[in-house]
Amino acid sequence: MEACSANERLQFGKMGYGCKHYRRRCRIRAPCCYEVFSCRHCHNEAASMLRNPYDRHEIVRQDVKQVICAVCDTEQPVVQVCTNCGVNMGEYFCEICKFYDDDTEKKQFHCDDCGICRVGGRENYFHCKKCGTCYGIGLRDNHMCVENSMQHHCPICYEYLFDSLKDTTVMKCGHTMHCECYNEMMKHDKYCCPICSKSVIDMSRIWKRMDEEIQATVMPEEYRYKKVWILCNDCNDTTEVYFHIVGQKCSHCNSYNTRTIEPPVQPQ
Known part of the structure; x- marks a missing residue:
């Protein structure tokens, strides 16, 4: 790598490292248990399988302090470019969320109001102050607001919605759930919101x-x-x-x- 240009060093290994969740050229040291994982989701999945339920825990993304370059294996404070080999550890990098991702086709962006990074392009989303989350622009002035509507678990699969990687939808009543869970509910002729029991389509x-x-x-x-x-x-x-x-x-x-x-x- 010493003979490479500065730009070639930055791009070395792009899309060649990572896990099933993200393509990135680094791993993280979990601030809670000090173990090394490819990403916080890998950590959370492993922690959820621990036999003792009291040992189960999740990473607070903002608490990550150390990362390990996947190319040269150097551990260092959270930065975008490796301080040892000069590799760009993530084409997209958010210093607030300690988030790296080489797959920029996702159009990642950080929402200051949500406090986390989202995907899909900033121009395609708006932040609803009352609901406390980002929605697609098609829902601007076109949804019923429910305070902190995403600060709960999907009523079907029970995954926490606010930072879920899956697409979500807002029902007529204002409650939210995963799009795939909503579609599955429709397939089984269930037309009432699982939370408030209101009809979710024109009946x-x-x-x-x-x-x-x-x-x-x-x-x-x-x-x-x-x-x-x-x-x-x-x-x-x-x-x-x-x-x-x-x-x-x-x-x-x-x-x-x-x-x-x-x-x-x-x-x-």
């Missing part, structure tokens, strides 16, 4: 079919005039309606996304 056509089915289905005499109290998951209204085996319709918003409540709760 008016389905409600109309249920109207028709109820009209065509006559209840037995002993149930024909039975009434029940229901709570509507879509509008949170409570009301007393006639019981039907097909479903109970909310008289306020016409939704069948309802449930009977025992004992009855009087509307306020």
Whole structure:
């Protein structure tokens, strides 16, 4: 490498080192257990498999203090260019997150409001102050805000959403989950938010079919005039309606996304 130009030294080994999570020319020393890993995700996966649950832990990315060059094996403080061999340890480098990645096609950027690096290009995202996270620009002024909406686990796979590597989506109710989990939920004909139970798609056509089915289905005499109290998951209204085996319709918003409540709760 001594005969190489400065630029050749910087680019030496690009995309040739790393792990399944990132292509990078360095490893990190975990500040919590002082072991060496290719990245924080490799550390967290290994720590999650420890037999003793009290030993399981995750790296705080900002706490990383030492990195090891993958080319010359020199351990050093967090910097972009190796102080020994001059290799660029990450084409993308964030000093705040202690983050390196050679695959710049991901269009990484650091969001000061989120406090972490994200992928996809800064021009394609905006930060929602109320939700406390970055969303695609298609959701600007086009989503229901829920305070700290990403500061929870995906209700399907239970992975923490805020710094998840997977794409997320915002449902009509404002709650968030992984796109792949949302699509899987739709495949199984589950159309209610797992968190608040509100309908996540336009159900008016389905409600109309249920109207028709109820009209065509006559209840037995002993149930024909039975009434029940229901709570509507879509509008949170409570009301007393006639019981039907097909479903109970909310008289306020016409939704069948309802449930009977025992004992009855009087509307306020």
